[in-house]
Amino acid sequence: MHLDLRRIAQPVGAWTSILHRASGVLLLAGVPALAWALERSLASPAGFARVAAALESAPVRLLVLAWTWALAHHLLAGVRHLLSDVDVGAGLRSARRSAWAVNLAALAVTLLAAGALW
Known part of the structure; x- marks a missing residue:
């Protein structure tokens, strides 16, 4: 069977988990x-x-922003994973909400850092 990752629709929780690994x-x-x-x-x-x-320099600032996003996302997603391990927010609806919250909060932290850098 041919596996085409572009055609597989992943839920937000899967993307959060994948991004947690990438941020690490x-x-x-x-x-x-x-x-x-x-x-x-x-x-x-x-x-x-x-x-x-x-x-x-702009390239170094972009690297700092990438590292800031990685730090924010990894921290927030790690807390989310730890809470789900003890059945806090483990239900489907709350897990989706927390995944969106992690992704948006990490983006917000990065945008705040960008505002401070430029």
């Missing part, structure tokens, strides 16, 4: 760069100035 990968991928930037910024005033200058 983004968080893991960003840790070395963030650790390096922290180390450089604390090493000397010149290192701090270099990191601050790098954060002024």
Whole structure:
């Protein structure tokens, strides 16, 4: 049987779960760069100035926004999953609502961060 993922309609809970895994990968991928930037910024005033200058560029700001979304989504979806493990919000209707809430709240946090960055 041919499996065409573009034609399979996933419920919002499935997308939230998939995005939870993707956000975890983004968080893991960003840790070395963030650790390096922290180390450089604390090493000397010149290192701090270099990191601050790098954060002024648009590509780095977009990466910071992606990492912000990943952090917000992973945290919120993780809490949602933990609550569903203890049967809080495990019903179909409340699970759909909480999935939408997680997705929209992570987007809202990212938009707030974008407003602060630009």
